[in-house]
Amino acid sequence: MDVLFAKYLFRRILSAVLLIVLVITINFFIIHLAPGDPATIMTGLENPSPQIIEALKRKYNLDKPLLVQYFKYMTNLLKGDLGFSYVYDQPSWKLIGPRVFPTLSITVTASVLAFTLGTYLAVLASRLRKKFGDLIFSLISYVLYAMPSFWLGLILILVFASKLRWFPTSGMFDMRASYEGFRKVLDYLHHLFLPVFTLLLIQLPVFYRVTRASIVQNLREDYVTVLSAVGLPNDKLFKKYVMKNSIIPAVTIFGITLGFSITGAALIEIVFAWPGMGRLLLDAVFRRDYQLLLSIYFLMAVFISVAMIVTDIVIAVLDPRVRLL
Amino acid sequence: MRFRTDFAKRYLSSRYGLAGLIMFLTMLIMALFAPVIAPYKPTDISHDMLSPPSKVHPFGTDHLGRDVFSRVVHGARVSLTVGFVAAGLSALIGIVIGALSGYIGGVFDEVISKIIDSFLMFPVFFLILIIVAVFGRNLVYIMLVIGLTTWPSNARIMRAQTMSIKEKAFVKIARANGESPTRIIFTHIIPNGMYPVVANSAMQIGGAILTEAALSFLGLGDPSVVSWGKMINDARSYMSFAWWSIVFPGIFTVITVVTFSFIGDGLQQALYPKLSEVRNE
Amino acid sequence: MKNIVLDVQDLSVHYRINKKVIRAVEDVSFKVEEGDFVGIVGESGSGKSTLAHTIIRLLPTNAMVVSGRIELLGYDVLSLGEEDMRKIRWKEFSMVFQKSLNALSPVHKVGNQLADAMKAHNPNLTEEEIIDRLKQLLRMVNLPERVLKAYPHQLSGGMMQRIMIALALLNHPKFIIFDEATTALDVVTQGQIIEEIKSLVKSLSLTGLVISHDLGVVSELCDEIVVMYAGRLVEHGTTEQILQQPLHPYTQGLVRSLPDFAQEKKKLSGIPGNLPDLSQPVHQCVFAPRCPIATEECFKTVPSTEEIDGRRVACLKVGARI
Numbered sequence A: 001m002d003v004l005f006a007k008y009l010f011r012r013i014l015s016a017v018l019l020i021v022l023v024i025t026i027n028f029f030i031i032h033l034a035p036g037d038p039a040t041i042m043t044g045l046e047n048p049s050p051q052i053i054e055a056l057k058r059k060y061n062l063d064k065p066l067l068v069q070y071f072k073y074m075t076n077l078l079k080g081d082l083g084f085s086y087v088y089d090q091p092s093w094k095l096i097g098p099r100v101f102p103t104l105s106i107t108v109t110a111s112v113l114a115f116t117l118g119t120y121l122a123v124l125a126s127r128l129r130k131k132f133g134d135l136i137f138s139l140i141s142y143v144l145y146a147m148p149s150f151w152l153g154l155i156l157i158l159v160f161a162s163k164l165r166w167f168p169t170s171g172m173f174d175m176r177a178s179y180e181g182f183r184k185v186l187d188y189l190h191h192l193f194l195p196v197f198t199l200l201l202i203q204l205p206v207f208y209r210v211t212r213a214s215i216v217q218n219l220r221e222d223y224v225t226v227l228s229a230v231g232l233p234n235d236k237l238f239k240k241y242v243m244k245n246s247i248i249p250a251v252t253i254f255g256i257t258l259g260f261s262i263t264g265a266a267l268i269e270i271v272f273a274w275p276g277m278g279r280l281l282l283d284a285v286f287r288r289d290y291q292l293l294l295s296i297y298f299l300m301a302v303f304i305s306v307a308m309i310v311t312d313i314v315i316a317v318l319d320p321r322v323r324l325l
Numbered sequence B: 001m002r003f004r005t006d007f008a009k010r011y012l013s014s015r016y017g018l019a020g021l022i023m024f025l026t027m028l029i030m031a032l033f034a035p036v037i038a039p040y041k042p043t044d045i046s047h048d049m050l051s052p053p054s055k056v057h058p059f060g061t062d063h064l065g066r067d068v069f070s071r072v073v074h075g076a077r078v079s080l081t082v083g084f085v086a087a088g089l090s091a092l093i094g095i096v097i098g099a100l101s102g103y104i105g106g107v108f109d110e111v112i113s114k115i116i117d118s119f120l121m122f123p124v125f126f127l128i129l130i131i132v133a134v135f136g137r138n139l140v141y142i143m144l145v146i147g148l149t150t151w152p153s154n155a156r157i158m159r160a161q162t163m164s165i166k167e168k169a170f171v172k173i174a175r176a177n178g179e180s181p182t183r184i185i186f187t188h189i190i191p192n193g194m195y196p197v198v199a200n201s202a203m204q205i206g207g208a209i210l211t212e213a214a215l216s217f218l219g220l221g222d223p224s225v226v227s228w229g230k231m232i233n234d235a236r237s238y239m240s241f242a243w244w245s246i247v248f249p250g251i252f253t254v255i256t257v258v259t260f261s262f263i264g265d266g267l268q269q270a271l272y273p274k275l276s277e278v279r280n281e
Numbered sequence C: 001m002k003n004i005v006l007d008v009q010d011l012s013v014h015y016r017i018n019k020k021v022i023r024a025v026e027d028v029s030f031k032v033e034e035g036d037f038v039g040i041v042g043e044s045g046s047g048k049s050t051l052a053h054t055i056i057r058l059l060p061t062n063a064m065v066v067s068g069r070i071e072l073l074g075y076d077v078l079s080l081g082e083e084d085m086r087k088i089r090w091k092e093f094s095m096v097f098q099k100s101l102n103a104l105s106p107v108h109k110v111g112n113q114l115a116d117a118m119k120a121h122n123p124n125l126t127e128e129e130i131i132d133r134l135k136q137l138l139r140m141v142n143l144p145e146r147v148l149k150a151y152p153h154q155l156s157g158g159m160m161q162r163i164m165i166a167l168a169l170l171n172h173p174k175f176i177i178f179d180e181a182t183t184a185l186d187v188v189t190q191g192q193i194i195e196e197i198k199s200l201v202k203s204l205s206l207t208g209l210v211i212s213h214d215l216g217v218v219s220e221l222c223d224e225i226v227v228m229y230a231g232r233l234v235e236h237g238t239t240e241q242i243l244q245q246p247l248h249p250y251t252q253g254l255v256r257s258l259p260d261f262a263q264e265k266k267k268l269s270g271i272p273g274n275l276p277d278l279s280q281p282v283h284q285c286v287f288a289p290r291c292p293i294a295t296e297e298c299f300k301t302v303p304s305t306e307e308i309d310g311r312r313v314a315c316l317k318v319g320a321r322i
Helices: A002-033 A038-043 A050-060 A066-078 A092-128 A131-145 A149-163 A181-219 A222-230 A234-271 A277-286 A290-318 A320-324 B002-013 B015-032 B068-104 B106-121 B125-135 B139-165 B169-176 B181-193 B195-217 B228-238 B244-271 C048-055 C082-088 C110-121 C127-140 C145-149 C157-169 C187-203 C215-221 C239-244 C249-256
Strands: C004-017 C020-033 C037-041 C063-072 C093-096 C175-179 C207-212 C224-229 C232-238 C306-308 C311-313
Touching: A002 A066, A002 A290, A002 B106, A002 B125, A038 A050, A092 A131, A092 A181, A092 A234, A092 A277, A092 A290, A131 A181, A131 B244, A149 A181, A149 A234, A149 B195, A149 B228, A149 B244, A181 A234, A222 A234, A222 C093, A222 C110, A222 C157, A234 A277, A234 A290, A234 B106, A234 B125, A234 C110, A277 A290, A277 B125, A290 A320, A290 B125, B002 B015, B002 B244, B015 B068, B015 B244, B068 B106, B068 B139, B068 B181, B068 B195, B068 B228, B068 B244, B106 B139, B125 B139, B125 B195, B139 B181, B139 B195, B169 B181, B181 B195, B195 B228, B195 B244, B228 B244, C004 C048, C004 C207, C020 C037, C020 C048, C020 C063, C020 C207, C020 C224, C037 C048, C037 C215, C048 C063, C048 C175, C048 C207, C093 C157, C110 C127, C110 C145, C110 C157, C127 C145, C127 C157, C157 C187, C187 C215, C207 C215, C215 C224, C215 C239, C224 C239, C224 C249, C232 C239, C232 C249, C239 C249
Parallel strands: C020 C232, C037 C207, C037 C224, C093 C175, C175 C207
Antiparallel strands: C004 C020, C004 C063, C224 C232, C232 C311, C306 C311
């Protein structure tokens, strides 16, 4: 089994690396196909100084063919050089670094909660077996699934921050209070609630629907007939056998949703003025800071790949069949 | 023919399918007859700014005194156009690439499959964002870009369909008769295998509408059209004292996307009718 | 005179599908004596599986027993409450299911599932006792102990089928039903398993039923054979009688097609045509439309089951032929 598992893991890591390469390749070429002088575009400045242009040309072989530039860019990345933002006049990493934690804190929290709550509600709905309850749950899931995340965030701000004043409208900390220690943590959680809640509501239907469908399908499987005939109590049959089988699809999509939740998070960070990577990304788009953009994309691709590899390991532990794939 | 009437019957017998169809037709009428239905021009400004819903302005007015109801009705045109064009393009590309990949097989198929898998894992919204930022904020670009980045899920479905259809007798006969691969793909495989892609496309229409709304919300939408996302963005600063300006465009976005989810589910159910769980032996 | 272990009387079972009523089993009666095995043969849709599932009360929810009585090991099966049924099913009697892709949970170890099944009826056993008994059980069905640690997908078809047999023997039942227990196997494995079943049945002195579409399998394992067609019993006799002198034209067709009948579900080579529509009430012999010797009266009268020479047959033409 260990050899099989190692092989499986190796294949998953290989495809993750492939994903990263593909993503930065596509982004690289899109940016370099943009109309205009590549050196000027890359600086993101209206009137870059001749020295910067000269430095850029040397660093990225800009006067050489596109492919040579591409390889130069890749070697720089391999050396750990994420790039340099000429707009901010700082290395990309200096700008991105402090924003990694805020973004991860809302995406990971929301995804984990959505997974837990979504699968739990699906189990609940299938145990209730009341047609009416099932219909209500499924209608709610349709509506949440269709909701633009940014709009939901704004409506929640409107209701819970502006009108009810239960939560702050924006930011990660109360700037006027400058709390320390435990109070600071509480303040942070207070600010965290609404963005996480928004993202949670957006992701909930995905886990709910996948698990719900999976339970329905599993209840029809032969093993349920067999084990029930054998005399296994229904409760044990459901909790031990049906649940473990039914949860696997939800785990599978967890990795993917975590990736997609970064998209949702970017919009929500903007709505809540949350100082994460999404905010920086949008600023980079507007300022045409392509160096910074490429760096953010690279990091996001790495993050998504790591999330997926972790998911793959969890699935392999849960489902012995996948190790053979 | 028999297949089609059965299909229609099954579709209409699905609760969601029927509801989706009715909602869609309502939406379509709203978009087609927008100038007749809307009491004002969507761009008409007035001195009646940020006034709450009333008989004159059923959904109130925005910060420039524009009638929110009229703007919402016109916004349907943009959303439906974006949805259909983007999802249509995505279906077209997906069907052709998926069919080719599945039919040709070999290394070509492996490369295409890897690309499809990677695309499906990476959130394409960022890609769309960067392309729109680089190439400009034009509705045509936006539709093209959404279509060009969302085809992989269709390609995956079509590829699986192709693999199973190409083993069927009628395809083997066509091959034995010396029909060219192009002909086989376009006259046998695609017409017989595209239905699941159509169901997926219905869902993608909703996705495209949400993407356009998000782009407009970020200020990357086409500045020359009235879209729900842009209305939401415009209303942000005034929402705490003019809820109507932000609530209505959002609600219409939700209803529209739900409509296409319903249609997609109805199509799915019509395509794969649940086998009745009966041991009848 | 031997004890009667199973007594099925005038059993009718219907399904409700999309507002239609499917008459899956109609007026079936037969008995099984202690130590005997009776085979139930018929093609898909003949009602043989429904019959078997009715006997151990594992019918889907849309099925209803319209009439009849089943007495199994002294229990009035059809009037037992669900809870009482759960207590005796798998203790007193059990079923060998056809092995399938998901006959056991794919993500739990085989040993774990067998242990859970054993605990269901023996809550007081310790873990060691359970493992001991499972190992003993595996020896009986010729499986190595290591399968306990395996996942279902790691086992071959033959091994899975042996697991299903072991599962049925878990609590030393007195009565056992083999439901297509060799159908999904290749010919060689099928042969092996049939031999193993034969010796198991003898050493454990079991009584039971063998459900199969394959007359060959049934005739190897059984003392008596019941032939079903479209939910009705058409012939019942000893294996010898059925094989050597079939009376009903349908049975004759089955016997004629024996050699090439062994592997797959095929249409009967000797009998053209399909099963009748089971949702319509029938006022004729159900087999008449496919019968080579049917005459006008066969399309007018429902044949009753007549006893001839200690065997039973439902055919208007039988008297004329003997």
